[in-house]
Amino acid sequence: MKHSPLVQRLIEGFTVLPGVGPRSAQRMTYWLLERNREGGSRLALALEAAMQGVKHCARCRNFAEDDLCPVCSDPRRDQAQVCIVESPADVLAIEQSGEYRGRYFVLIGHLSPIDGIGPEEIGLNLLERQLSEVSELILATGTTVEGEATSHYIQEMVRGTSISVSRIAQGVPMGGDLEYVDGATLAQAMKSRRKL
């Protein structure tokens, strides 16, 4: 059976979401049309508003609705301490840990030459311009090969300045048995053990 044009358009619309194929898109579409038209309209308005209203913070590249994101415009946070992460989701994860009082810089990706992503594409020129206002950088990029390359590139960028640079620790997860930790993590944990 062929869908009518409006229904077809909505199904195709849903397939832009990650993990949503044509079947789930069809189910979502029918569900909204049959049972929750009001919710559907709210979703449409919220989508439209967010797509128009959410931009990137001029300072840290995280999502923001004003020029600066809430963290960058918060005077109680240490604006000279900057934690560098790969994605907005990483910011959220660190915020939820409640341990950090500085600000962030969100790369939105990592160096990946094969994909054509070099230093400019992840905003490192913007970071470089901010370095005069920074006293400490915490590198919290991923532990993948690309995350390490990114971290190294930033270290080189800062070399020769008085900025103190650290890399977040890597090792055994909390509440975990050593037996189940993979070899690479364990080796890293052993290498970066600390004196008590």
Added chain:
Amino acid sequence: MATSEKFAPFLCWVLHRRPYRNTSVIVDLLSADSGRVAAIARGGQRQPLLQPFRPLWVEWRGRGELRSLGAIEPAGVAFALQGEALYCGLYLNEMLVRLLHRDDAHPELQEVYAATLAALAAKELPVDIILRHFELRLLDLIGYGLSLDQDANGQPLLSGLRYRLSPGQGLLLDVSGPFSGEILNDIAAGHWHDEARRLARDLMREALSPHLGGRPLVSRSLFRNAGKGAS
């Protein structure tokens, strides 16, 4: 599935991985018998083994454009490439992904690749010289070998003369050519002085560029502080 052919296990190196759907990844592998192979690894985003610079035993199914990855096991420890050596590793991988056609096997290449990674990890030589050796071997293996001890007509290179590179042919005599015969001879003899390293870099750039489809390698932009321009 009608034909669920299983091929296993192969010694492979991950050249590249990119996320696919929710938790899967598509990896580019360098294998000995099948050359560069693309495969989908379901749930691969949480698979810490699927990283570059680590030899792996890999099972896959299928023969088409995109194989389906089965079991993965480490075949050795990962090369701990750090700093500039890590950029060089990424440069090698980018070059292989751009230069090799899918399923075009060059059995020796895997060994050359592993030896190059080992040399980078051990810092035996300045990284640019290691890269130049690799580039020369790679061109040779994929059938575009460049001879550095004679010109395109089989004549020895002469110290007082100048040469230019003609794609597909080799070095040609040219009074206003960019490459000096004397330094080319030094390179062929393994005398890597500063000028030789610069010339080798320019020469290999020119030799590789027709095979890279006009776009430069992005990895080169990583070497911002490298004095002699490693790439």
